[in-house]
Amino acid sequence: MIKKLEGKWPLVWFGLVLWVMVSFALISGQPLTAKANIEKTTVKNESNIDLVKLQEKVFPASGYTFQVSWGDLGKKMVEDGVIDEKKLAQALTGKDELPQQFKKYLDDSDQKxxxxxxxxxxxxxxxxxxxLANKNDILEKGEMMASGNASNFASTGGWTIGVKKPMDIYSKHTYINLSAGQQIMVEEIANGVYRPCCGNSTAFPDCNHGMAALGLIELMVSQGFSKDEIFKTVLAFNSYWFPGTYLDISYHFAKNNRDYAKVPAEEILSKTFSSGMGYQAVKKQVGEIQWPALKSFQGCGA
Incomplete structure (x- = not known):
């Protein structure tokens, strides 16, 4: 009898070990792969990159002051019913009055x-x-009107802080005058600017961030800024709107020995990095980074 079992002892021991492991897993309520999964998904700063210094390159603590003239655009939009000042205040602060830091952009004081x-x-x-309100071919002849009806997009149907209905102001006001050459420039830049909430460029501004970027591009082109200056400015706005996204993208470049501050803004805003799909590919590479800034940062990403 002993001789018959001699060749089977390894199998017996294997069975006992397997039984113990399964029993432990059942008692603890944890699957056997839990530890492995945690190790794969919890990725910290493996490259010893200075996260605080990198954050400052993405959005400096002091913010930005751009040499872009706002003029009386805010006042005009309030007068035309594009913006309801009370609704805007409610959306931003929960109160009926805007604080001065916002209110100053709704008069004619021409703030930077x-x-x-x-x-x-x-x-x-x-x-x-x-x-949304500025008259432009992108809104009238672009992808927004591909179906003949632009009213059901987030950037149109989601506009609730105006006096008038969204489609009553859609491409209705000539707030920004553009020459034929400037319109071409707007379209070229818009086609190269993406946002991580979707896979569309600013030439298809179907969400609030896309429509906001379009307004900014139109304004800067009309004031004679270069493409490089406009891409840099839009990147700054996108970085405050989607802080986690651009922190992760900056980490990707740092990990690949590229100084984020020297990477062309046009490259960062491209489909490769700033589209929803592009960012997800970056995210898989960098994993979960414990960014100090995000503990208190209030972004406004979709």
């Missing part, structure tokens, strides 16, 4: 555009209104 963590949502909303 300041961008920081505290006003990023304000600029999404106000530039959204500008892009």
């Amino acid at each position: 555009i300041e961008l920081n963590q505290g006003n990023a949502q304000f600029w999404v909303d106000v530039l959204w209104g500008l892009g």
Whole structure:
């Protein structure tokens, strides 16, 4: 009898070990692969990259002041019913009055555009209104009108902070005058600017961020800014609107020995990195980064 079992002892021991492992898993309530899964999904700063310094390159703590003239655009949009000041205040603060840091952009004092963590949502909303209401071929002849009806997109149907209905202001006001050459430039830039909430470029502004970016591009082109300056400015706005996205993208470049501050803004805003699909590919590579800034940062990504 002993001789018959001698060749089977390895199998017996294997069975006992397997039984113990399964029993432990059942008692603890954890699958056997739990530890492996955690190790795969929890990725910290493996490359010893200085996250604080990298954050400052993405969105500096002091914010930005751009040499873009806002003029009396805010006042005109309020007067035309594009923006309801009370609704805007409610959306931003929960109160009926806007604080002065926002209100100053709704008069005719011709403020320079300041961008920081505290006003990023304000600029999404106000530039959204500008892009939505300003008359432009992108809205009238582009993908927004492919079906003949542009009313069901998030950027149109989702506009709720105006006096008038969205389609009553859609491409109705000539707030920004563009020459034929400037219109071509707007379209070229818009086709190269993506946003991580979807796979569309700004030439198809079907969401609030896309419409806001379109308004900003139109404004800067009309004031004679170069393509490079416009791409850099749009990147700054996108970075405050989608902070986690651009922090991760900056980490991707740092990990590949590229200084984020020197990477062309046009490349960062391209489909490869800034589209929804592009960013997801980057995210898979970098994993979960514990960004100090995101503990208190209030972005406004979709």
